Structures are given as C-alpha cells and as structure tokens.
Amino acid sequence: MSKPVDVGSLRVGGYMIVDGEPCRIVDITKSKPGKHGSAKARIVAIGVFDGVKRSIVKPVDSNAEVPIIDKRSGQVFAVNPTGIQVMDMETYEYLDAPYPEEEDLKAKLVPGVEIEYWKILDKIKIIRAK
Numbered sequence: 001m002s003k004p005v006d007v008g009s010l011r012v013g014g015y016m017i018v019d020g021e022p023c024r025i026v027d028i029t030k031s032k033p034g035k036h037g038s039a040k041a042r043i044v045a046i047g048v049f050d051g052v053k054r055s056i057v058k059p060v061d062s063n064a065e066v067p068i069i070d071k072r073s074g075q076v077f078a079v080n081p082t083g084i085q086v087m088d089m090e091t092y093e094y095l096d097a098p099y100p101e102e103e104d105l106k107a108k109l110v111p112g113v114e115i116e117y118w119k120i121l122d123k124i125k126i127i128r129a130k
Helices: 103-108
Strands: 002-006 015-018 021-030 040-047 053-059 063-067 070-079 084-088 094-097 114-120 123-129
Touching: 015 040, 015 063, 084 123, 094 123, 103 123
Parallel strands: none
Antiparallel strands: 002 063, 015 021, 021 040, 040 053, 070 084, 070 114, 084 094, 114 123
16 A cells, blocks of 8 residues: 655655655655756665665656555464564564574564564564564
8 A cells, every 4th residue: 555645745754655665765866946947956865675776757746556564463373484574563463574684683572572563565574583
C-alpha cells in the first residue's frame, strides 16, 4: 500500500517508491524553475530491502508514491536455513522473514526473542531485537 505525495514535500530520511521498490531518501537537490519549465528535484534513495542506490529526477509539482510502513512487534518462533519464522504479537499469525544483513542483529535472533519488524508492500524486514 502506498499514498501519493507531492515531490516538493519529500524530505531526507523519508521514504518513497522508486522503480517499484521502497527506498529511504538520502539526498534531495532542487533546481530553480527555468524559462520554459518547472523546478526539478533530483532524488537519491537507497532500497530498504536490497540496498541498491537509485536516483530519479521529477518536477517538484508532480506526485510520488510513498509506502505505508507498518511497524509491528513479533517474537522469533524458529530459525530456519532459509529464513526466520516470526509470530506477530497482536494477531498471533506466523510470518516468514529473510535474514537481516547486519551480523550483530543476526546473532541475536534466537527462538523466544522479541523483535521489531516492518511490513512494506507485503515484504517483511527485521529491524531490531528488543
């Protein structure tokens, strides 16, 4: 799920969807309006799930998609070779999450540990262990 937002209202540290992938904005450069055109914004963003750097140029008065981030708490139920099975603390449903890239976070993930995970565009990312 996402919502349309004006490109001029995007800020560094915020999130937007670039090429169908949710990304965190790391740099925004705005140009002045020219004689025949509107002001443009050059946005550099890094993918939340894949870590790929993406950049786009859009007019400031156009729309951009901003993902709706569902921040939830869960508990590690099982650690599998393919990923981690997480139980949501509110709905008690089981979800399969991939391993996080951070080695120190990966070492803390043992059965029974409470975690915070984000659900963005039906993908799951483990953010931290509580």
